[in-house]
Amino acid sequence: MSTTALPDYLSPEILLNPENREFPExxxxxxxxxxxxxxxxxxxxxxxxxxxxxxxxxxxxxxxxxxxxxxxxxxxxxxxxxxxxxxxxxxxxxxxxxxxxxxxxxxxxxxxxxxxxxxxxxxxxxxxxxxxxxxxxxxxxxxxxxxxxxxxxxxxxxxxxxxxxxxxxNSGLSVDYNEVSRDAEKLRLALTNADSMEIDFTLEDGRVLTATLGLNKQDAQKSHGLCHGTKPDIANLPAGEVYFVPADANGQFPMKYEDGTLGVLDVKDRSIYRSTLIEGNQQTIDDHNARLADDPMTGTLGELGFGTQVLPVSYADIQDEKVLGTCHLATGRDDHLGGDILPDMFKRHENATHDDILFAPHKTPNFNVSQVRMNRGGEQEILIENFRPSKYLMDALAG
Structure with missing residues (x-):
């Protein structure tokens, strides 16, 4: 693969060590x-x-x-x-x-x-x-x-x-958002109209969990940071993401809770319906299952997103979910993404959140996103392997 068209921040050296990327003040x-x-x-x-x-x-x-x-x-x-x-x-x-x-x-x-x-x-x-x-x-x-x-x-x-x-x-807000927008559009075109995505998660005990998200050939969307003209719009900064609103979801994926507890989430018909303890606090798992039983809408998957930027870890999901090689799911409302999950569909106001679940090496070191695959038009492309962008994505960025 020729990388002559790639800017310095997409070089293999920087991709492996994004903290070494230099940013303007x-x-x-x-x-x-x-x-x-x-x-x-x-x-x-x-x-x-x-x-x-x-x-x-x-x-x-x-x-x-x-x-x-x-x-x-x-x-x-x-x-x-x-x-x-x-x-x-x-x-x-x-x-x-x-x-x-x-x-x-x-x-x-x-x-x-x-x-x-x-x-x-x-x-x-x-x-x-x-x-x-x-x-x-x-x-x-x-x-x-x-x-x-x-x-x-x-x-x-x-x-x-x-x-x-x-x-x-000093990084995510110091970049050139014209460049961010161009890269996001290249990756959006590489992913748009996908039939489905499959994500493999490898746990420390060797188990592999797979979540399959149906996308029904929808147009991929992008969060790219530009909010030009006079049309009403809200930019989410730092930006740099390609995302979908899942039409369906099935399978399993792991979850790291705020207290460090690890669980396996079972998904059917686009919704999480059960959490099972891997390690940590059983009460955390029980509380989540009680919430799912009380208000099933809280388990509905409202987003699948892929990062498009090369940025250092900030320990804030708003930036870290924008990093190339990471992906994230989100539960809850998705009306701001063009989805059909509205706040009034939840049992209580405080349940009508949109909560990102980020999969990244620093955030979820207990399990690996071993592979992400896109199915589109009878063909399959690998997008991510071991939190690294694939040749398919890098070729798209070089295009």
Missing amino acids: FDIVRLLHTVFEPTQGCRVCVLIDFDEPQDLIKDFTFNGKEGFQVQKNAHKHFYEPLQEYAMEKLGMNGGEMFAYRCTNGSNLDLDDEVWDTAGNLLSLDEDIYPKYDLILCISTWSATAPLTAKAKEFGFRGATLHGLNDVIL
Whole structure:
């Protein structure tokens, strides 16, 4: 295979050691200009979240408190530069910061209450969404799904950047998003209209679990970071992903829970219906099974995604799921991806999340994605082997 058409960041040396990739210094002007062109005349604001926003946002009180690293990054790297120079260079105005109440769940709908930095109570629907052209949501929990719905309703553009940390700032947000978009499109074309995907997971005891996801020849979609023009849209940053909304799913795949417990998830007709302990805490498995029994929609698979970028591990899924050679599944709502799983289909509001399940060497060292295969038009292509992109994907990137 010739790699002469591949940029340096796709060289074998960097693919094996992405932490050695060099990135330019983070530049908010470059980022916002690239992602949101045009910016001239746009009114912009920054949203952050707290459990008790009314106390912490007033006079930026959170800056003097312990913790709140995401919110402090939002203030230091977005709010302050916007006020000092970035808005003028980009031809924007506004730049205010507001805080809403933490949802405590990935992609749950936001409460309408929001507070400004003077401590005044406002309404997202009345005071924020209709009055800003660009909304940057830098939060603890992802808000991509609810903001995508609100963008369509009120006509704004924006970006969600949850879990923002220093690694993300200096890598995933420092890349050229024109390059990210080009690479994502090459891989999207390589995967689009697939009939199905098969994923093999090899456990430490030698067992191989296989999950098969039916895709019904749908057009692959991409999260590529560009949100140009005036069409309502939300970019999820860092971007760099090709994804599908599964039409069906069957088989098994492993799950590493937040407490480190490992389980095997059984899937039928697109839904997880049972978890079985591999090692760890049986109560964690029992709790998951009780949740599945109480509200089966929580086990519905709403996404299959593949990373397209070469980035260092950030220990935040928002970046790490965008790494080339990784894949992820997600349960729950998928309306923001063009799917049919809506928040009102869940038994309770707090269940209507979109939760990513990332398979990556640092995240799931107890099992290996030994192979991912695409079936399309009677032919089969290997996409990933042992968390490495295949020749098929590398040839697509070189095209």
